[in-house]
Amino acid sequence: xxxxxxxxxxxxxxxxxxxxxxxxxxxxxxxxxxxxxxxxxxxxxxxxxxxxxxxxxxxxxxxxxxxxxxxxxxxxxxxxxxxxxxxxxxxxxxxxxxxxxxxxxxxxxxxxxxxxxxxxxxxxxxxxxxxxxxxxxxxxxxxxxxxxxxxxxxxxxxxxxxxxxxxxxxxxxxxxxxxxxxxxxxxxxxxxxxxxxxxxxxxxxxxxxxxxxxxxxxxxxxxxxxxxxxxxxxxxxxxxxxxxxxxxxxxxxxxxxxxxxxxxxxxxxxxxxxxxxxxxxxxxxxxxxxxxxxxxxxxxxxxxxxxxxxxxxxxxxxxxxxxxxxxxxx
Amino acid sequence: xxxxxxxxxxxxxxxxxxxxxxxxxxxxxxxxxxxxxxxxxxxxxxxxxxxxxxxxxxxxxxxxxxxxxxxxxxxxxxxxxxxxxxxxxxxxxxxxxxxxxxxxxxxxxxxxxxxxxxxxxxxxxxxxxxxxxxxxxxxxxxxxxxxxxxxxxxxxxxxxxxxxxxxxxxxxxxxxxxxxxxxxxxxxxxxxxxxxxxxxxxxxxxxxxxxxxxxxxxxxxxxxxxxxxxxxxxxxxxxxxxxxxxxxxxxxxxxxxxxxxxxxxxxxxxxxxxxxxxxxxxxxxxxxxxxxxxxxxxxxxxxxxxxxxxxxxxxxxxxxxxxxxxxxxxx
Numbered sequence: 001x002x003x004x005x006x007x008x009x010x011x012x013x014x015x016x017x018x019x020x021x022x023x024x025x026x027x028x029x030x031x032x033x034x035x036x037x038x039x040x041x042x043x044x045x046x047x048x049x050x051x052x053x054x055x056x057x058x059x060x061x062x063x064x065x066x067x068x069x070x071x072x073x074x075x076x077x078x079x080x081x082x083x084x085x086x087x088x089x090x091x092x093x094x095x096x097x098x099x100x101x102x103x104x105x106x107x108x109x110x111x112x113x114x115x116x117x118x119x120x121x122x123x124x125x126x127x128x129x130x131x132x133x134x135x136x137x138x139x140x141x142x143x144x145x146x147x148x149x150x151x152x153x154x155x156x157x158x159x160x161x162x163x164x165x166x167x168x169x170x171x172x173x174x175x176x177x178x179x180x181x182x183x184x185x186x187x188x189x190x191x192x193x194x195x196x197x198x199x200x201x202x203x204x205x206x207x208x209x210x211x212x213x214x215x216x217x218x219x220x221x222x223x224x225x226x227x228x229x230x231x232x233x234x235x236x237x238x239x240x241x242x243x244x245x246x247x248x249x250x251x252x253x254x255x256x257x258x259x260x261x262x263x264x265x266x267x268x269x270x271x272x273x274x275x276x277x278x279x280x281x282x283x284x285x286x287x288x289x290x291x292x293x294x295x296x297x298x299x300x301x302x303x304x305x306x307x308x309x310x311x312x313x314x315x316x317x318x319x320x321x322x323x324x325x326x327x328x329x330x
Numbered sequence: 331x332x333x334x335x336x337x338x339x340x341x342x343x344x345x346x347x348x349x350x351x352x353x354x355x356x357x358x359x360x361x362x363x364x365x366x367x368x369x370x371x372x373x374x375x376x377x378x379x380x381x382x383x384x385x386x387x388x389x390x391x392x393x394x395x396x397x398x399x400x401x402x403x404x405x406x407x408x409x410x411x412x413x414x415x416x417x418x419x420x421x422x423x424x425x426x427x428x429x430x431x432x433x434x435x436x437x438x439x440x441x442x443x444x445x446x447x448x449x450x451x452x453x454x455x456x457x458x459x460x461x462x463x464x465x466x467x468x469x470x471x472x473x474x475x476x477x478x479x480x481x482x483x484x485x486x487x488x489x490x491x492x493x494x495x496x497x498x499x500x501x502x503x504x505x506x507x508x509x510x511x512x513x514x515x516x517x518x519x520x521x522x523x524x525x526x527x528x529x530x531x532x533x534x535x536x537x538x539x540x541x542x543x544x545x546x547x548x549x550x551x552x553x554x555x556x557x558x559x560x561x562x563x564x565x566x567x568x569x570x571x572x573x574x575x576x577x578x579x580x581x582x583x584x585x586x587x588x589x590x591x592x593x594x595x596x597x598x599x600x601x602x603x604x605x606x607x608x609x610x611x612x613x614x615x616x617x618x619x620x621x622x623x624x625x626x627x628x629x630x631x632x633x634x635x636x637x638x639x640x641x642x643x644x645x646x647x648x649x650x651x652x653x654x655x656x657x658x659x660x661x
Contacts (some may be wrong), residue, residue, distance in 0.1 A: 043520070043521060044490075186546060187587060187591055187592075188587060188590045188606065189606065190592075191600055192604055192606050194600075195603055214520070214592065215520070216591070216592035216593050217592045219592065219593065219599075220596075220599050221599075240596045243594060243596050254521060255594050257521050258520060258549075258594045259523075259550050259552070260552075260553075260593065261549045261552050261588060261593075262593070264573070267527050269522055269523065269524030273489050273491070273492075
């Protein structure tokens, strides 16, 4: 695909245990367009963070990338040797890991920590005036230059998170992955940090992949959304379409379980529990919780198929009549 | 002496008077907080606010984990800090707690029934083993869990939602009047949250148990609470009937907060940009006036000079904001 910044094909990431593999990412195919904001939503344990980590090949044993392809604007990430991989990481694709704001080194000043990120990924001759660069970066994420000399404990959660965003963009990558970037922040600060993230992404004309669990939050900022369940993609589409007309029963229930401040309604959850990925159920992994499960769902794994232009869903409900569902453009 | 240790309200189960807590030299974590919960009218009272608003400090004060710097807490008219050992034991039984993290409250080496056994032996609830078993089973059934599936499991074999329901069941088993629930659903997936919230409603309606629901999430507060206290930096910004406060917020802070809640609707995106100054974000600047002064679009001279009291803005609805000073005079 010419317009895609990131093309993931049939990616498989397993964690090996004595009792067999846990298929955390089990055949995921997705593509993120250039300059697009792409969201991945799912509950804890659905494999979304493993997917994020695998895109930079940061999976550690007992986890292994079992197969598939990760195309980064023409480069096959899984074919790179260690040297080449180091050149790609951070300069072309970077990550704001989950909980990164709590992993800043407490005894090192913010400026030095950002400098370390630059030093780790560039040769010394390529570096200009580091202090000037870092101050500019801090400005870009909305922090005053005096933060350069401060320690992490002197900053609020939202400010620490912006330092982590600054670290992820030191080398102006074309793809930024942010895993729960506003995880433990208050709503107003969440809004401020999100504004920063979007501003930075637009300035760099980069693609942004945001991993999250909050359907409400992702609706605010992404262009397209993928819903993950038990290591697989359940549904992909433009964000308006997903929210206005969710196809997969899991997506429908996930949207319905977000409490509203506009109207009081009976709280809806999803019955049952996500499956144990060591022993996933046969057929569609959602069938034990699905209100619309049919005979087929217990036996056959539904493939992710395009049922309307730009709308992909992995559900037997839509697969029998693919021909007729093709009407109605975007 | 009697006057100092007893409160006058008749049917008040919990009465909190002018509670203030200061840690070290920082600005007060909780300032002059007052609230009364009545025994004859079980309610879910939400204490809502962002981190640093003092909501957890309030929970810890009520649970008697920490002592207030000033102010008093009365349980059934008796000051909890002046209770006898026996009185305090009864208070600790009647006022139970459920915490945010359902992972860290379990000892990983013991099976789930350990948390029940500890409570049963600690409070001497059962005279025989059969009675203890019956109590555990009854409590688990109330929260919708099957005792035979749960009691012999180790914590790692249970999901976060199941663990939290076990903790609620343990609290229920003690027949409390009040459960202080500090962020009980914030670590649980959205799809499983509803179950816990439904259990809280059921315990209130069927068993007359009141809840103090400490939360940062206004949407869940809106769905299940009867009353709400909005805290900002240790002070009550606004209080009233939960539906009224959230549908029609009066304090500029509450208005900003409610407009920032992301809704699952791509056509209702955040509107204008929000600016929070670095000083504000770091929680610096202890001020005499309104704590929201530097962020408030309606700030006037007086807001910088003295802290606004709670003015009535509707039926049982009050806001700590000088915008409503005139309203009071008119009445």
